[in-house]
Amino acid sequence: MLSLPLLRNISAIVHVTSPKITPSSSFIKMQTTRLSSAKGQTYPSDERENPGSETATDDCSKKVRVFVRRKRATKTVLTTVEKGKHEILDQKPCSLPEIEDFAYGKDSSFPPSTHTPANWEKVLEGIRTMRSSENAPVDSMGCEKAGSSLPPKERRFAVLVSSLLSSQTKDHVTHGAIQRLLQNNLLTAEAIEQADEGTIKDLIYPVGFYSRKASNMKKIAKICLSKYDGDIPSTLEGLLQLPGIGPKMAHLVMNVGWNNVQGICVDTHVHRICNRLGWVSRPGTKQKTSTPEETRESLQLWLPKEEWVPINPLLVGFGQTICTPLRPRCGICTISGFCPSAFKETPSPSSTPKKSQRS
DNA sequence: GTCCTGTATC
DNA sequence: GATACCGGAC
Numbered sequence: 001m002l003s004l005p006l007l008r009n010i011s012a013i014v015h016v017t018s019p020k021i022t023p024s025s026s027f028i029k030m031q032t033t034r035l036s037s038a039k040g041q042t043y044p045s046d047e048r049e050n051p052g053s054e055t056a057t058d059d060c061s062k063k064v065r066v067f068v069r070r071k072r073a074t075k076t077v078l079t080t081v082e083k084g085k086h087e088i089l090d091q092k093p094c095s096l097p098e099i100e101d102f103a104y105g106k107d108s109s110f111p112p113s114t115h116t117p118a119n120w121e122k123v124l125e126g127i128r129t130m131r132s133s134e135n136a137p138v139d140s141m142g143c144e145k146a147g148s149s150l151p152p153k154e155r156r157f158a159v160l161v162s163s164l165l166s167s168q169t170k171d172h173v174t175h176g177a178i179q180r181l182l183q184n185n186l187l188t189a190e191a192i193e194q195a196d197e198g199t200i201k202d203l204i205y206p207v208g209f210y211s212r213k214a215s216n217m218k219k220i221a222k223i224c225l226s227k228y229d230g231d232i233p234s235t236l237e238g239l240l241q242l243p244g245i246g247p248k249m250a251h252l253v254m255n256v257g258w259n260n261v262q263g264i265c266v267d268t269h270v271h272r273i274c275n276r277l278g279w280v281s282r283p284g285t286k287q288k289t290s291t292p293e294e295t296r297e298s299l300q301l302w303l304p305k306e307e308w309v310p311i312n313p314l315l316v317g318f319g320q321t322i323c324t325p326l327r328p329r330c331g332i333c334t335i336s337g338f339c340p341s342a343f344k345e346t347p348s349p350s351s352t353p354k355k356s357q358r359s
Numbered sequence: 360g361t362c363c364t365g366t367a368t369c
Numbered sequence: 370g371a372t373a374c375c376g377g378a379c
Contacts, residue, residue: 267364
């Protein structure tokens, strides 16, 4: 697991323009094969059924080219803009030992993304440690795991409905609603399509926005039946077409329902914490991102893909217990030394300092 | 009063 | 960016 930590979505192309550098060139070629084959690895999957979607998209991948000429080498880091078109992210001279470190996977700062924040691995490790001692609500339930004993198609539908119901709702409330739907055999597209909306509303009460969600469940069931043979959409685009399913839930469903990681599931906690840590910014600036979607795109530019799934529960739990929206507990946070926002009055979130208004 | 792993609409 | 959607817990 710890070998080649950063290379999962990186392919390396090494052009040796001069065969004069005998000691290193053959070595580089040998390693190139290994690096290239590391690309395209998909996230561990226990079920191989995923008709419409492609694993491991290239939209976050980087290509690294190392040009060796005489005694000088240049590293060029490219990112794929669209098919066949690349954009140069970074280009600078490097020494041959540097190339060897890269080839062996020792050099964790390479490729030198302009977005990669310093010490991010230490920060992540620190948060993991804090999370293992502190108990967060997110750990107790995990509502999206609902229906894990069901057949695949029904399980996926259960995942979709759980996600829909879980927004702005405590996990145990969501869990109860799912249990009631299950007991009434109302957790398939067919059943929901036939059921009365009022019945659904009563069963899912008191989840947040239950009325709107009951209505959305009916619409979703209809779409799943007419377009997907009662299954759920297997692509991000398809999921986003469903009423009540936005980017956060669409990525969650792709992750949990299809074992297909298309993007990071960014919610309010991930959004807030990444900005506090200075891990994300508006494109081309140092300003904070203003929406979770902007955060997702910024984070995906540098965070290694193997962290894309675990980052969510990690930061959610951290955000629920320590790095809270209002008055974060920087005093007990072990990574405050790395945090540019530590011990500062949080300026951004809903700051309406209407205190001292009393006569 | 404020908080809740959001989404859709204005 | 602001607001409605929803109600319960603290």
